[in-house]
Amino acid sequence: MxxxxxxxxxxxxxxxxxxxxxxxxxxxxxxxxxxxxxxxxxxxxxxxxxxxxxxxxxxxxxxxxxxxxxxxxxxxxxxxxxxxxxxxxxxxxxxxxxxxxxxxxxxxxxxxxxxxxxxxxxxxxxxQDKDFSVKKPFLTKTLLYADGLSGAAGAVRRREALAQKMGLPKDLSTAALTEAVNLLFTEEEYENALNEIYVEKEGILP
The missing domain is CATH 3.40.1360.10 (Dna Topoisomerase Vi A Subunit; Chain: A, domain 2)
Structure with missing residues (x-):
């Protein structure tokens, strides 16, 4: 490999x-x-x-x-x-x-x-050793739902806020946002951005 x-x-x-x-x-x-x-x-x-x-x-x-x-x-x-x-x-x-x-x-x-x-x-x-592999995607449909980014009231506004916080186009579709986050960021970076918009965007994130 x-x-x-x-x-x-x-x-x-x-x-x-x-x-x-x-x-x-x-x-x-x-x-x-x-x-x-x-x-x-x-x-x-x-x-x-x-x-x-x-x-x-x-x-x-x-x-x-x-x-x-x-x-x-x-x-x-x-x-x-x-x-x-x-x-x-x-x-x-x-x-x-x-x-x-x-x-x-x-x-x-x-x-x-x-x-x-x-x-x-x-x-x-x-x-690399044959067991070395690319990091697996961490942002899944289940996690999106759990974090209020899908399937809930205000999910669109939450995704837009997250995208802006991470420097991504705010009009990305759910699938495109998921792919971009998985490719460009670590799970820790995602969690930090999510926590920040919870604090900053009153009324967008409960």
Whole structure:
């Protein structure tokens, strides 16, 4: 298992699954071209780029280049490293037919080749014991409910207050706020922010 400090951005869930088998890292997906119209995902990627830096690895076809350029534009001036997989003709096992341009995507790359790619491009990383794993998300639906951030009167205003306290866009959806908090903050930081808005926002939090 390779640990990298930067967050890694890939196109889809199968790319994420593949990289999760070799990397100890925060891995985000663009949901293919879905990111083009997803302001919440765009904001989240920018926030993570500012905090930890990004590594972008997309497919080697035209679609991958479009997504890569989009991230380059939204993260202009931020620490972003681009990795490029080779153009290899082939088809992933789960697919009935090859992609439009006929190249293997990130999910189709051999693990050894991906490990070599990370090692040859100047990214600082460390090998960890196989039992080392990324911290598990602490903010769950159950905790949101228990903390009055979901399923209760005033939950929307509470989430907005929490988002502002943590420096996040206040109009994030519940799912986006949960993802952002889990990726960007520790449980202690979350609890401190929650306690502060309980004290500061009289009438918003009982």
């Amino acid at each position: 390779i640990h990298v400090d930067q967050a890694v951005v890939v196109e889809g869930k199968y790319d994420k699954i593949k990289l999760s088998s070799i990397l100890d890292a925060v891995i985000l997906t663009t949901d293919g071209f879905g990111i083009f119209n997803n302001k919440e995902k765009t904001a989240l990627i920018r926030m993570i780029a500012k905090k930890s830096g990004l590594i972008v690895i997309t497919d080697s076809d035209g679609g991958g280049r479009m997504i890569r350029n989009f991230i380059r534009n939204i993260c202009a001036g931020l620490p972003v490293k681009h990795l490029y997989i080779p153009q290899i003709k082939g088809k992933e096992k789960r697919k009935i037919s090859p992609s439009k341009e006929g190249y293997l995507g990130v999910e189709g790359m051999p693990k050894e080749q991906l490990i070599t790619l990370f090692g040859q491009t100047g990214i600082t990383y460390t090998h």
